[in-house]
Amino acid sequence: MITLQSEGLFRQYAAETLGGVIPATELKEVMYQAVPYAGFGKVSPFFDETRAVLAEKSLEHMVQERVTTNRENRLEKACRCRRNFLAM
Numbered sequence: 001m002i003t004l005q006s007e008g009l010f011r012q013y014a015a016e017t018l019g020g021v022i023p024a025t026e027l028k029e030v031m032y033q034a035v036p037y038a039g040f041g042k043v044s045p046f047f048d049e050t051r052a053v054l055a056e057k058s059l060e061h062m063v064q065e066r067v068t069t070n071r072e073n074r075l076e077k078a079c080r081c082r083r084n085f086l087a088m
Contacts, residue, residue: 002046003038010046014053022085024054029081 001010018024031050034043069077 002034002043005042005045007045007049011049011053014050015056018053018057024057026081026084027054029077030085033078033081 001013014027018027027050031043031047034046
């Protein structure tokens, strides 16, 4: 949805899956992981959509700084996040 620039569809799926299928922290992680693949120019409008959906669902407090990824576990965590996101 990001590479297709479909903000409306992204917002719909994000709103439907947040809190149930996908935790708020993982949605934010998907956004960060998309930047190297799609480029910041394409991804940046979706950060605004993500923030708006989190605010609507009162989940913005759930994505405070929680640095748990380091060089050793980055690949494992990214793969797990993608599997969870695509398995919805």
